[in-house]
Amino acid sequence: MKRIFKLIVVSSFIALSACGGGSSDNPAPQIKPQVSPQKNQSVQFFIAAHPDDIQLFMAKNAQFYIQHKNKNVFILTTAGDGGHEINLSRYSPFSKTFWATRLLAYEKSIHYWNNNQNNIQEKTLEFNQHLLPRRQFGENIVMYNFLLPDGNMQGNGFPTTNFQSLEKLYHGNIKMISSIDQKNKYTKQDFIETLAQIIKYEAGEKEISFNIAEDNLYINQKDHSDHIMTSLLVQDVSQKLNNCMLTNKYTEYVNRAKPINMSSSEYDQHQKMWNVLNSVLVEYKYVNPYARDPHLVWLGKQYISSNTVVNCKNVQEKLAQSLP
Numbered sequence: 001m002k003r004i005f006k007l008i009v010v011s012s013f014i015a016l017s018a019c020g021g022g023s024s025d026n027p028a029p030q031i032k033p034q035v036s037p038q039k040n041q042s043v044q045f046f047i048a049a050h051p052d053d054i055q056l057f058m059a060k061n062a063q064f065y066i067q068h069k070n071k072n073v074f075i076l077t078t079a080g081d082g083g084h085e086i087n088l089s090r091y092s093p094f095s096k097t098f099w100a101t102r103l104l105a106y107e108k109s110i111h112y113w114n115n116n117q118n119n120i121q122e123k124t125l126e127f128n129q130h131l132l133p134r135r136q137f138g139e140n141i142v143m144y145n146f147l148l149p150d151g152n153m154q155g156n157g158f159p160t161t162n163f164q165s166l167e168k169l170y171h172g173n174i175k176m177i178s179s180i181d182q183k184n185k186y187t188k189q190d191f192i193e194t195l196a197q198i199i200k201y202e203a204g205e206k207e208i209s210f211n212i213a214e215d216n217l218y219i220n221q222k223d224h225s226d227h228i229m230t231s232l233l234v235q236d237v238s239q240k241l242n243n244c245m246l247t248n249k250y251t252e253y254v255n256r257a258k259p260i261n262m263s264s265s266e267y268d269q270h271q272k273m274w275n276v277l278n279s280v281l282v283e284y285k286y287v288n289p290y291a292r293d294p295h296l297v298w299l300g301k302q303y304i305s306s307n308t309v310v311n312c313k314n315v316q317e318k319l320a321q322s323l324p
Contacts, residue, residue, distance in 0.1 A: 041206060041207060042070060042207040042208065043071045043073060043206050043207070044065045044070055044071065044072045044073065045073045045075065045199065045208060045209065045210050045234075046058055046062055046073070046075070047076075047077070047230060048077070048227070048230060049077050049078050049080070049166070049226035049227050049230040050078060050080035050150070050224075050227075051076060051080045051102040051106035052102070052295070053213070053252065054211075055106070055277055056295060057252045057298065057301075057302065058302065059270050060262060061211060061248070062110075062113065063113045063269065063273070066110070066113045066140065066141060067113065067115075070140060071140050072140055073143075073199075073202045073203075074142070074143045075145070075195070075198065076144070076145045076146065077146050077166060077226065077230045078146070078147070078148045078150050079103070079148065079149070079150065079179075080099055081098060081160070082098060082099075082158075083150065083160055084098035084099065085097065085098075085160060086099070086160060086161065086180050094284060094285060096284050098286055101284045101286055102281070103145065105279075106277065107137075107143070108276055108277065109276050110137065110141060112273050112276045117138045120135065122134065128190065128197050130186070130194050132184070133145075146186075146191075147179040147180050147181055148164075148177055148186075149161035149162075149164045149165065149178075151164070151166050151167055151226045152225070153224055154225055155167030155226075155229070161180060164177050165177075165229075166225070167226075169187075169191070169229075170188060170232060172188070177191075192233060192236050192237055195233065195237050196237045200241070203243060205243065206243065207244040207312070208245045209245075209246045209247075209248065210245065210246070210247040210248065211248050212230065212248070212249055213227040213231040214249040214250060214252070215228050215232055215235070215249070216249075216305070219251060219305050220252060220253075220305065221254050222253060223254070224252075224253065235247070242311060244311050245310045245312070246312070247307065247308040247310075248304050248306075248307055249304065249307075249308075250302065250303060251305045255298055255301045255303055256297045256298060260299075260301055261302065261303065267299065270299045274296075274299055
């Protein structure tokens with residue numbers, strides 16, 4: 001039986017409504033270390049549902065680990081299409097689909113964290129009989145995307161993708177879910193095994209840190225269905241692994257009501273990164289540059305609500321180091 005040690009820190013919250021989904025050429029200065037990682041001994045996994053979740057809710061840790069040269073693997077479960085058309089019609093006023101634009105913005109924001117030292121390498125790998133692109137940026141950034149349909153806030157799905165969702169898959173209301181490019185189909189167990197194989201491939205026997213959404217809806221009230229289901233699926237995957245694992249869970253939409261807890265320089269970096277991401281959405285005319293951005297309420301905030309350590313010897317040290 002795996003030995004599990006858990007530390008929980010709960011912050012105050014209030015109910016909130018969910019929100020939907022100027023570029024800077026200056027390099028991102030390194031933020032003050034939160035944890036001093038041992039290079040080449042651990043792998044950070046940032047696993048989220050949509051192409052801005054990591055940027056909004058895990059930014060401080062993501063930037064830190066990118067700039068301190070640990071291996072970082074970014075995995076998205078959905079395309080974040082938000083119910084928009086999957087393929088542009090001949091009459092569309094847009095030059096790129098919403099989901100493709102969001103993914104481009106997502107990548108550019110990570111390039112910003114990496115000071116645009118891109119050196120992009122791409123190859124297609126087979127995991128559990130599914131072919132998935134693996135994109136590597138520089139020496140220490142790897143990206144995967146399952147391109148599953150956005151499940152909508154309550155997990156009901158959208159008509160553009162036949163009302164599919166991770167929540168329906170997770171609870172057995174649908175037997176399979178298809179990627180929006182129609183290249184892959186997954187049952188629940190099939191998806192879990194595929195994700196497990198990716199993690200094993202990238203981490204080997206090294207220590208793992210998972211960065212995922214908090215699935216306790218008392219702590220992380222009214223979060224998006226895709227966020228919660230992605231978190232639960234990662235936790236199911238962790239049961240298949242024997243690595244030393246630290247899991248950090250982050251509160252997300254509920255942070256709207258919480259105070260800024262980054263330093264002034266970290267807050268500045270968060271804003272600059274978001275400007276890079278948002279500028280792509282402006283460029284492709286999905287965002288009005290003159291309208292107030294509803295995402296600004298989450299900038300300058302990163303809250304880790306709980307930490308779980310499994311299969312590790314230095315448990316207390318890991319728990320003490322991992323809190324913000």
